[in-house]
Amino acid sequence: MTTTPRESALDQTVDQDILLRVQGLTKSYGGQRSGVRMRRANQVHALRDVSFDVRRGETLGLVGESGSGKSTAASCVLRLVEPDGGSVEFDSIDVLGLSSRQLRRLRSRMQMVFQDPYGSLDPRFSVRELVEEPLLIHGEHDADVRRTRALEMLERVGLSADLAERNAHAFSGGQRQRIAIARALVLNPELVVLDEPVTALDVSVQAQVLNLLTDLQAELGLTYLFIVHDLAVAQYVCHRIAVMYLGEIVELADSDELFANPLHPYTVSLLLAAPVPDPDVMVQTRSALRETKVQQGVAASHGCSLRSRCPVGADRPECLTHPPLREVTPGHFVACHYPGELQQRLPVQLGAPSSELSPSAERTARDYN
Numbered sequence: 001m002t003t004t005p006r007e008s009a010l011d012q013t014v015d016q017d018i019l020l021r022v023q024g025l026t027k028s029y030g031g032q033r034s035g036v037r038m039r040r041a042n043q044v045h046a047l048r049d050v051s052f053d054v055r056r057g058e059t060l061g062l063v064g065e066s067g068s069g070k071s072t073a074a075s076c077v078l079r080l081v082e083p084d085g086g087s088v089e090f091d092s093i094d095v096l097g098l099s100s101r102q103l104r105r106l107r108s109r110m111q112m113v114f115q116d117p118y119g120s121l122d123p124r125f126s127v128r129e130l131v132e133e134p135l136l137i138h139g140e141h142d143a144d145v146r147r148t149r150a151l152e153m154l155e156r157v158g159l160s161a162d163l164a165e166r167n168a169h170a171f172s173g174g175q176r177q178r179i180a181i182a183r184a185l186v187l188n189p190e191l192v193v194l195d196e197p198v199t200a201l202d203v204s205v206q207a208q209v210l211n212l213l214t215d216l217q218a219e220l221g222l223t224y225l226f227i228v229h230d231l232a233v234a235q236y237v238c239h240r241i242a243v244m245y246l247g248e249i250v251e252l253a254d255s256d257e258l259f260a261n262p263l264h265p266y267t268v269s270l271l272l273a274a275p276v277p278d279p280d281v282m283v284q285t286r287s288a289l290r291e292t293k294v295q296q297g298v299a300a301s302h303g304c305s306l307r308s309r310c311p312v313g314a315d316r317p318e319c320l321t322h323p324p325l326r327e328v329t330p331g332h333f334v335a336c337h338y339p340g341e342l343q344q345r346l347p348v349q350l351g352a353p354s355s356e357l358s359p360s361a362e363r364t365a366r367d368y369n
């Protein structure tokens with residue numbers, strides 16, 4: 001059996017303790033104020049009681065369709081967005097309790113790579129200047145030290161120092177994402193939040209950038225929070241995966257376990273939505289969830305948030321109560337009153353994960369909208 005990048009990275013993970021602990025995170029957007037009362041009709045609950053841990057050296061994937069709250073969760077972790085409630089602990093530091101000055105200092109240890117390598121790099125600056133900038137912001141006033149460090153980092157992400165004086169717009173999408181990665185890593189962070197880092201790239205270069213990220217993780221002992229809607233990408237790089245639906249984590253497990261034994265009907269439907277060569281199976285997959293119009297961020301007022309679309313629980317009284325996220329086998333958490341039932345009903349069993357990154361696996365959770 002071949003070894004996937006995530007397996008080789010995990011082999012080198014010595015310390016498995018918790019670097020990031022998120023508990024009970026909530027965030028709502030909108031809602032209109034009329035008098036002293038907030039009208040809730042237009043409120044979007046982007047995060048509802050979201051909890052997860054990220055261990056040192058691992059990659060935790062946040063997976064879900066568009067609008068499920070992945071980016072909001074990541075933004076709250078970095079306090080780019082202020083959550084309404086809950087807690088975020090980074091290396092036992094209460095992130096939400098920090099002053100803005102303390103937060104600025106902590107940010108050197110928590111960096112982010114964005115989806116769009118075109119928008120995230122200012123075209124007026126040379127690549128070297130772009131990679132040096134975070135060092136300057138964080139108080140490195142020695143120009144020689146900055147230059148040396150930036151050039152080292154560029155080499156490390158596979159860009160020759162000869163190219164360092166060129167402007168970012170002279171580079172391809174994959175090279176720009178390498179520059180963005182160098183910029184994020186130049187401060188020696190421990191946690192890197194990767195927000196769809198290969199989504200904007202050609203399929204042909206996606207695997208190169210993913211391999212670079214896993215190599216860097218192993219070399220530098222990095223911890224990744226990886227936001228991704230593409231299940232093939234998640235399977236390729238994530239050690240554990242949290243599946244989000246309408247602002248909640250509905251399932252969380254080791255990557256191999258999740259793909260081989262999905263227990264939540266929503267996870268099953270996501271996996272079925274990925275391309276399957278058998279056309280008969282494809283027909284069945286399209287009807288895994290009921291066709292119901294779901295307003296983004298707006299779940300049923302009570303009970304399970306998937307209820308209106310769920311082929312298992314729509315008519316069952318238990319599903320009128322909200323299912324908590326509970327551990328059903330060691331390390332495998334699911335928020336469903338009938339875990340595993342949809343998979344048992346399927347005419348085909350979902351297979352063990354392939355260790356290949358399928359270039360055709362671009363059809364993803366997004367297709368369900």
Ligand SMILES: Nc1ncnc2c1ncn2[C@@H]1O[C@H](COP(=O)(O)OP(=O)(O)OP(=O)(O)O)[C@@H](O)[C@H]1O
Nearest residue numbers: 029044046065066067068069070071072073296297
């Ligand atoms: N600044 C904002 N103002 C109002 N609503 C917002 C804002 N940001 C996000 N939302 C809403 O919050 C919900 C969660 O959005 P979020 O971007 O976190 O989801 P996502 O899973 O990352 O989706 P995508 O993959 O499309 O970025 C959505 O309903 C979205 O419309």
